[in-house]
Amino acid sequence: MSLKYYIQGVSAISPQQTFDRTVFLDEPVHYEENIIKSITPDFKLYIHPVPLRRMSRIIRIGMSAAKMCMQDADLAMPDGIITGTGYGCADDTIKFLEEMLVNKEQHLTPTHFTQSTYNALSGSIALSLKCNNYNTTYVHRAFSFESGIMDAMMQIADDSAKRFLIGGFDETDIHHYTITSRVGYYKKEVVKNFELYSSGTVGTIQGEGASFITLGASQTENSYCTIDGVKTAFGIKDAEELKQTVVKFLHGNGISIADIDLVISGRSGCVVNDRLLIEVNTDVFADTPIAYYKHLTGDYSASSAFATWLASRILKEQKVPGALLASKDTAAPIKKILYLNQYMGGEYSMILFSKI
Amino acid sequence: MSRVYITGIGAISAIGNDVEETFQSLIEERSGIGTMDYLESVHSAIPVFEVKLSDEELARMAGLSDAKGLTRTTLLAFIAAQQAVKDAGMDMSVDSGLRTGFISATTCGGMREFEKYYHDLLDPDKKGDFALFADTLDSADHTEKVAAIIGVKDYISTVSTACSSSSNAIILGAQLIKHGHLDRVICGGADSLCKFTINGFKILMILDSEPCRPFDQSRAGINLGEGAAYIVLESDACVKDGRTIWGELTGYSNTNDAFHQTASSPNGDGALLAMQHAIEMAGLSPAEISYINAHGTATENNDLAEGMAIQRLFGDEPPAFSSTKAYTGHTLAAAGSLEAVFSLLAIANDTVYGNLNFKKQMDELNISPVIINIDGDPIVVHHVLSNSFGFGGSNTSLLFSKVKDQ
Amino acid sequence: MDQLILELKKELIERLNLEGMTPEELDENMPLFGEGLGLDSIDALEIIVLLDKNYQIKITDPKDGKKIFYSIKTIADYITEQRKPVANTTI
Known part of the structure; x- marks a missing residue:
């Protein structure tokens, strides 16, 4: 019997109401803007007030999604924490950059710099759990989360008792939106999200979110499917x-x-x-x-x-x-x-x- | 499961534009520290470890006729990766039937160009070649461009775990070979100097305005450097008779300190676990380690944590250990793979590198790094442990071993 | 002095993102680090930037911060002390 990889728990925070498990996109939110942001839960339910204070919005979203997923999978201590992201903590990165350019490299905010690192979320999750296990972050555009799955699957094949927390996250950013619109990433005209596929124009709309899964070799009662x-x-x-x-x-x-x-x-x-x-x-x-x-x-x-x-x-x-x-x-x-x-x-x- | 061999190495940093120059600098104990010549910053008085070539010169060196839109990080990455590919004797122009991957690491990607042209890029009316940098802040940009020029198609990925990034790229590469997904993979990392990191580390007050002094009582922080380094990992099946093998990757471990967002635990818990696990994976005992290429950034915190971890694992008489940060500066995402290259050179030449700028043992420790190069007869370098630690509690250790008959 | 303390409280609440706290709730004698308010080393760096930016006081060694940043009161004392020599020269 060959090894199977079970998704034992899931979570999603997105521009739709997805953190409430009792609904499943029953009443989708309609948007008429090209940058759509997440509907967020009460972060205090998932994050201790001391670290919460200094966490940026996307770290809060990511941390909450990670905790929701662990609750769903009944996982207290993952054998590895893997995140995937394209632009990481874009907001802090841009804040630090702008401050640096505008203030001529003086009086900068240390917190923006420490949170600008791509592995700030995976590190924060480890810190909150006191988890000394494997911890990494992939930053290869739309291969980031996929790299994480591949990595976890190989480590589960090495040791089938291991369970991994794997997530993908990104946040919207107006500056990045403006700059990459130069190369046709986003639509010039405002579209209704439910008319995205009939727009007939170049570009897409910018979104964001954080979703986590717990992956392991055993079929738990709660397991969703296999990868x-x-x-x-x-x-x-x-x-x-x-x-x-x-x-x-x-x-x-x-x-x-x-x-x-x-x-x-x-x-x-x-x-x-x-x-x-x-x-x-x-x-x-x-x-x-x-x-x-x-x-x-x-x-x-x-x-x-x-x-x-x-x-x-x-x-x-x-x-x-x-x-x-x-x-x-x-x-x-x-x-x-x-x-x-x-x-x-x-x-x-x-x-x-x-x-x- | 296949073993993982290293068949090619490439490096560019402040101490050399290729592996040969790099090794010369190491054995002659020559630091690459200098003034900030190619980056404009109000903090230009801070010493840095620059590659003393302009972007145009780098492009020429890389043999690229059109380097428009290629960031300095991409150019450094390409030069080092190309060296590694050549060293391994890989011919990417013919279909070898071998599945080849490229896994790179960066902390800042194209930040150097992005910060330079940021306001121009934000203004949709401004036109020019700078617009080619629109999406180069993306970490994957350098990986995809280098992969495309080299001709790697089977697997690519990019890792970013702060200062341990390229060591983790090497781990992913090794796993892909062991699990039979790839036959060979080029792994490493690259970072160019930029104002973003200089200001970032400065505001954290861990940037030393003097040459850095790893493991010294008077240490006062890091000096930043730039560079790129890649190693080619290959499976059993690829390594046939007569091929040059630099060594075998016999152990690796990635752990997390889970202590603080930016600081290491004073006892070095995460560092200890990473070293322990890497040694266990190789089936060795600590006593068998010949040399430790430490992370040794020269921050008060890192060297205390790492020193404590070494002392806890190896006792008061550890193997020769040193940090090479005073040679190259802290090259961030390139540090892990650059020091992997140093470790493989140590194995090939039976040498260990003196820890520059060390004078006085740290009060908290009973151990000191080696201060002068030891090579030849007195030492045979069988197993080298290479440490890379970073923000977010990231701790990674790689273990390279001499191959019999090497 | 009281004015300076109030000013500092407001600045700290903003810079350290002490969400939901009012200046009245911040006791100027409460230890800022460890058992008190629970600030950490990155907060200390934020306070160093704040003093430089708003009061032109440069602290070059973070270790000096330990005593100075014990409480809001000790920070205010330090600012007052640093301002004195300037005042003397103008008299």
């Missing part, structure tokens, strides 16, 4: 190459296209960057229902962590929320979900999930 495989692909030239990569990935996991019950697509609403994804969706998955999520959360580097939360809940609850705008109904039972993402036309990644 069967993860693949990142860089330098994809055309749709044909992406198709081959997807098919090879599925075959490598001993399944074929027809075995996929639902595709969660990382379509972003950008006519240029979505091109290969759409082609693969129509050619390869012509008969498969395809669901979307970036209109709910906006796009950001670590959004695959949110997609993982989504896949986990769909497989456990056997329900595809209407808010995902799926192309067609998914026939029961939903056994296998393929997550297929693109980020800014550069990184492509896929994660395969199975029902328990």
Whole structure:
């Protein structure tokens, strides 16, 4: 019997009401702005007041999501804490930078600098738990969370008793939005989030959030699904190459296209960057229902962590929320979900999930 | 499970533009400290460890005809990675059938250019070549650009755990080989000097305005440096007869101090665990370690924690240990892989490096670093422990071993 | 002096992000670090920046901060003391 990787707990804080477990995107929030921010819980429920005082907004969000996930998985002490992020603690980074430029390198705020480091969240989680175990942070755009899953899966294969807390986080940032709009990351016109895919223009909307999972080799009572495989692909030239990569990935996991019950697509609403994804969706998955999520959360580097939360809940609850705008109904039972993402036309990644 | 061998090394820092120059500086005990010549800052009086080449000169050295939009971090990374690839005899222009990865680390990515052009970038009406730096603050930028030029496609990733970053990149690479996901992987890290880090460490009051003095009673903080270093890890199957092998990665461990956001625990708990686990993984005992290339940043806190950890693990007569930070400065994300290169050179040449600027043993410790180079007959370097610690409580130890018949 | 203490309390609440605290709730004799308010080494650095920025007082060795930053009162005393020589020269 080969090893399985169970998602034993999940959490998500996002621009939708996702930290309340009793709902599942039942009443999605509609936005009409290109930068959408998280709906946040009462941080005091998850973070001790002393450290809370100095934590930035995204660290608070990330810490709360981490604690929620551990509660969900009934995990007190992870054997490793792994985070993935694109721009890390963007707000503190920009604050320190602006202060430095405006004040001519004088009278700067130490806290902004210490919190600007990418591993500030993984370190803060370890600190709050007094956890001396493995701790790392991946910062490779839309491969960040995927790198974390890969890392944890290998360590679980080394020692199947180990359980990992893995999360993805990113925060919106107006400066970054403005600057990268130069290279077509974001839409010039304001769009309604529920009209993202019909906009027909270049760029997407900026979002944020933090989602965590607990991954381990044992099936706990609460377990949601299994992660069967993860693949990142860089330098994809055309749709044909992406198709081959997807098919090879599925075959490598001993399944074929027809075995996929639902595709969660990382379509972003950008006519240029979505091109290969759409082609693969129509050619390869012509008969498969395809669901979307970036209109709910906006796009950001670590959004695959949110997609993982989504896949986990769909497989456990056997329900595809209407808010995902799926192309067609998914026939029961939903056994296998393929997550297929693109980020800014550069990184492509896929994660395969199975029902328990 | 495959073993993990190192078949190629590359480095650029204030003490050398390649491995040969670097090793010469180390054995001649030459520090790369100097004035701030290539970075504009109001704190220009602070000594730094610069690579004494302009961006244009770096691009020429890298053999790149068009380096527009490439940050200094990317240029440094490419130069060092290219050296490592060449040293390993990898020919990326032919399809070898081997799955190759590139895993890099950085703490600041393209901050140097981002801080320079920040206000221009924010103004949508301003045009120019600077606009090519729009998304270079992103840590993945340098990794993807270097991977694309070298021709690595099978696996890429980027790590950032402050000053232990590139050691953790090496750990991920080793795991991918052990688990059969890759046949070979280029791992390391890069950081260029920027105002952001100079001001950051200055405001934390751990930047010394004098040459840094690791493990010395009078130590008063770090000096910042820049550079890049990469090592090529390969599996059993790749390492056939006649290939040059620098050593084997026999142990590694990543632990967390869980003590404070920026400070190490005074007893060095996390550091002790990291060293212990790395030695256990290699199936060795502490007595078998020949040399420890310490993190030794020369901050009051790090050297106390690390010194205590060494003393707790090895007793009052530890193996030769030293910090090479007074040679290279603290190169942040490059430090782990740069010191991995030093460790492999120590193994290949049976030498250990004297800890520059050490005069007086720390009051709290009963141990002192080696102060002059020891090489040749008196010492055979079998196993080197290389430590890298960082903010967020990150503690990583790598253990490199001499390969029999090496 | 009382004016300086009130000013310091307001500045500390803002700079150290002492959420929800009012100047009245901050006792100027309460230890700032350890068992008292529970500040740590990064807060000490923030106070050093505050003194430099708002009072032009430079503390170059963080260790000097230990005594000076014992409480809000001791910080106010230190500021007053540092201001004296300037006052003397103008008399």
